[in-house]
Amino acid sequence: MGAWTDMAFILVVVLDLFLLASSRLGAAIRAVALQGALLSLLALLLTSSGHSPGHMLVVAGGAFLIKAILIPWLMFRAIREMAIRREMEPLVGYVPSMILGGVGVVLSFAFSRGLPLPTHEMHPFLVPTALATVWTGLLLVVSRRKAVTQVLGFLVLENGVFVFGLLLTDFMPVMVEAGVLLDLLAAVFVMGIVMFQINREFASLDTDALSSLKD
Amino acid sequence: MILRALFQIGLLLLLPPFLLGVVNRVKAIVAGRKGPPLLQLYSDLRKLLSKGAVYSRTTTWVFRAGPAIGLAAVATAGTMLPVAGQPAVFSFAGDFVLFAYLLALARFVTALAALDTGSSFEGMGAAREVSFASMAEPALFLVLVVMARATGSLSLSGMLGPALAPAWRAAAPALLLSAIALFVVALAENSRIPVDDPNTHLELTMIHEVMVLDHSGPDLAFILYGASLKFFLFGALFVRLVADVGTSGFWAAEAAFVVELVGFAILVGVVESFMARLRLTRVPQMLVGASVLSVFALVLLLR
Numbered sequence: 001m002g003a004w005t006d007m008a009f010i011l012v013v014v015l016d017l018f019l020l021a022s023s024r025l026g027a028a029i030r031a032v033a034l035q036g037a038l039l040s041l042l043a044l045l046l047t048s049s050g051h052s053p054g055h056m057l058v059v060a061g062g063a064f065l066i067k068a069i070l071i072p073w074l075m076f077r078a079i080r081e082m083a084i085r086r087e088m089e090p091l092v093g094y095v096p097s098m099i100l101g102g103v104g105v106v107l108s109f110a111f112s113r114g115l116p117l118p119t120h121e122m123h124p125f126l127v128p129t130a131l132a133t134v135w136t137g138l139l140l141v142v143s144r145r146k147a148v149t150q151v152l153g154f155l156v157l158e159n160g161v162f163v164f165g166l167l168l169t170d171f172m173p174v175m176v177e178a179g180v181l182l183d184l185l186a187a188v189f190v191m192g193i194v195m196f197q198i199n200r201e202f203a204s205l206d207t208d209a210l211s212s213l214k215d
Numbered sequence: 216m217i218l219r220a221l222f223q224i225g226l227l228l229l230l231p232p233f234l235l236g237v238v239n240r241v242k243a244i245v246a247g248r249k250g251p252p253l254l255q256l257y258s259d260l261r262k263l264l265s266k267g268a269v270y271s272r273t274t275t276w277v278f279r280a281g282p283a284i285g286l287a288a289v290a291t292a293g294t295m296l297p298v299a300g301q302p303a304v305f306s307f308a309g310d311f312v313l314f315a316y317l318l319a320l321a322r323f324v325t326a327l328a329a330l331d332t333g334s335s336f337e338g339m340g341a342a343r344e345v346s347f348a349s350m351a352e353p354a355l356f357l358v359l360v361v362m363a364r365a366t367g368s369l370s371l372s373g374m375l376g377p378a379l380a381p382a383w384r385a386a387a388p389a390l391l392l393s394a395i396a397l398f399v400v401a402l403a404e405n406s407r408i409p410v411d412d413p414n415t416h417l418e419l420t421m422i423h424e425v426m427v428l429d430h431s432g433p434d435l436a437f438i439l440y441g442a443s444l445k446f447f448l449f450g451a452l453f454v455r456l457v458a459d460v461g462t463s464g465f466w467a468a469e470a471a472f473v474v475e476l477v478g479f480a481i482l483v484g485v486v487e488s489f490m491a492r493l494r495l496t497r498v499p500q501m502l503v504g505a506s507v508l509s510v511f512a513l514v515l516l517l518r
Contacts, residue, residue, distance in 0.1 A: 003387060010388045013511065021504055095503050102507035109514045124518070 005045045008038050009125035012163070013105055016136035019156060020101040021094050023086045025148055029075045032155050035133075036067025039162055046122055046166055056169065059177050063162065066181050071155065071188050078192050079148055082199045092143035104135035119167060126167060133160030145206050147195045151188065158184055219465060223298040228290075230473065231443035232256035234450060234480040241484025256443060260436045268432035273333045281328025282430060282437035285321040289441045289448070292317035296451055297372045298472060301465065306372040311359045314371060315352070318404070318448075321441060322348055329426035340425025343495070347410065347422065350502040351403045354396055357509035361393040362456065364516045375455040383459070392512035394457045399505040401449035401483075403498070405442070408487040410498050450479040 015035045022028045043060035047053050079085070090097065108131035115127060137157025141150050165177070198210065236253040243250025252258075270279065295310050297303040326341040363369055365386050366378040383390055403410045406423035413424065427438050454475035493501060 006388050010392070010511075010515070014392070014508070017504065017507055017511075021500055094500050098500065098503055098507055102510055105507075105511055106514050109511075109518060113518075 005042065005123060006125060008042050008045060009123070009129045012038050012042075012129050012159075013132050016133055016156065017098060017101050017105070019152070020097045020136060020139060023094065025079050025084065025086055025146075025152075026076070028149065028152055029072050029079070032075075032152055032159075033068050033072035035156070035159055036071070037064060039067060039159055040064035042163070043166055043169070046126075046169075055174055058174055059169065062178060062181050066185050067155075067159070067162075070185060074188055074192055075148065075151070078195055082148075082195065084146065084148065090144050090149075092139075097139055097143055100139055101132075101136055104139070105132045108132045108135065117167070119171075122167060126163065130160050130163035130167075133157075133163060136160070145208055147191070147198055147207050150207065151191045151195070154191070155184075155188070219301065220304055222469070223301065224294070224304065226298060226469070226473070227293045227296075227444075227447065230476070231447035232260065232440065234446055234476060235443045237477055237480035238484040238487070241481050242488050245485070245488035256439065260440055263436035263439070264433050266432040268430075268434050271332060271429060274331050274429075278328045278331040278429070279434070281324045281331075282434040282441070284324045286437040286441040286444070288317045288321040288324070289444045292321075293444060293448055295371050296448055297375045297455070298451065298469070301468070302372045302376065306370045308369040310370045310372075311363065311374065315355055315359065318445065319348070319352065321445070325426055325438070328430075332429045334429070337425055337428060340421060340423070343422045344426060347403060347498055347502065350499050350506070351400050354400045354502055354505040354509055355404070357506060357513060358393045358397045358400065361389060361509055361512045361516060364513065365390055375452070379455070379459050386516055389512040389515040390456065392515070393509050394453065396505040396509040396512070397449075397453055397456060399501060401453055402486070403502055404449060405446045407483055409490050409493050409501065412492050447476070450476050450483075454479050 012035055015031050015038070019028055019031050022031065040060040040063040043056055043063060047056040092100070105128075109128040112128040112131060117127070134157055137153050137155070137160055140153025140156060142153075144150055144153065162180075165180075169177075198204075198207070202210075233253060233256075235256050236251070239255070240250045240253055292314050294304040295306065295314050297306070322344065326345055329337040329341040359374070362374040362382075365382040366374050366376075368374050368376070368378055402408070406413055411422040411424075423442075427435065430438055451472075454472070458475050458478075
């Protein structure tokens with residue numbers, strides 16, 4: 001059991017690194033979907049030490065439905081509608097962003113022990129994985145040009161927050177978590193509409209086009 | 216004891232060309248061809264050794280020394296590698312540094328010999344080979360450091376010896392990550408397909424093959440044999456890391472080792488058959504990715 005949980009956490013971090021390196025949007029969306037599925041699996045794997053299995057089951061099922069199925073489906077629809085396949089010129093190249101991601105992973109694993117936590121730590125990898133995933137999401141949001149990749153970055157960021165939230169599942173009511181998941185879905189929905197608008201206006205998804213003035 | 220050492224050296228010297236034959240056979244079968252015989256490289260080597268060498272007037276002794284030093288360096292590195300978990304012929308604390316740098320020495324003399332021909336084409340190949348190697352080397356070292364840390368031993372014999380099985384039980388995720396990184400490094404170092412195509416003779420895409428265009432006869436035989444030996448070394452490192460079958464008897468362990476090496480060759484052949492060559496700009500990305508993976512493995516261990 002312990003080994004499987006370890007592997008799931010490590011796979012989440014490896015997927016972070018993969019996302020920083022991949023230029024194909026399809027592969028990146030699949031990676032985000034897999035990460036979402038892993039998160040719901042982690043929610044189940046960590047139940048044994050929790051108190052209310054029913055609660056965890058709802059959280060895991062909701063996360064799987066929204067993060068691993070619904071949102072990837074929406075994203076695939078978006079890239080099909082807008083006929084784009086890959087991120088062409090990121091602001092920060094793939095190798096530098098991978099190195100930055102690696103630095104983030106190292107720092108979060110090295111220093112997370114010193115962080116004071118309000119509860120006991122459920123798993124030694126939980127906090128560093130959350131920090132590394134949040135860091136990856138931030139990097140993706142600021143270093144990519146295409147709106148689709150930025151949305152993916154936002155999703156990764158949210159995945160990191162979700163991992164951190166696993167720490168507090170005993171205290172958080174189901175309604176709050178369901179609300180967070182619905183918010184996420186709504187946000188991706190709105191972003192999809194915005195992406196469609198950008199695409200129609202500029203015939204590309206390059207967000208740099210938004211910063212140039214026009215009559 | 217002497218007999219066993221002799222057997223291990225014999226395995227090291229005789230098996231490598233067969234492994235490359237296995238890789239080529241797998242590629243041929245996947246592509247629907249019959250392919251060359253499994254022992255083709257032995258015949259090639261015999262043919263090349265019986266021929267004379269041709270030297271250009273612009274070359275100096277550096278060009279002639281290159282293949283010999285290269286082969287000697289790789290063979291010496293081979294004597295430090297434990298075969299099937301038995302202690303290696305030479306073994307001392309820190310020998311993995313010498314192991315890595317003997318391989319680097321072989322690459323250095325090959326690149327030097329290529330530059331010595333004065334051909335701009337070979338110079339380009341040398342530049343590519345060296346720049347990729349500079350990115351593969353940190354990854355290789357990080358993998359070795361992870362293994363050293365996991366087993367608590369500073370020599371290759373200790374890292375790949377009996378201490379490996381308990382290390383897998385204690386730190387399986389870290390070792391798994393470093394095994395993936397090691398496989399990527401092995402493909403890059405042996406100029407296999409995602410990085411370089413060993414069969415290509417198209418000048419825009421060649422890396423390793425460019426550097427040896429001017430060598431002929433016994434020199435070319437040395438280079439081909441050295442390349443197969445290097446493949447054997449990385450294969451031995453990899454199979455020992457991932458597939459440590461705890462057989463006790465000496466001969467059983469050796470037999471399992473040979474079977475595993477053939478399995479490694481089949482794996483490489485399958486990867487080559489189903490993957491396209493990466494663009495040159497993507498290769499550094501893959502190698503840096505391998506380094507980052509092994510840094511992650513090291514962090515997991517050091518925690």
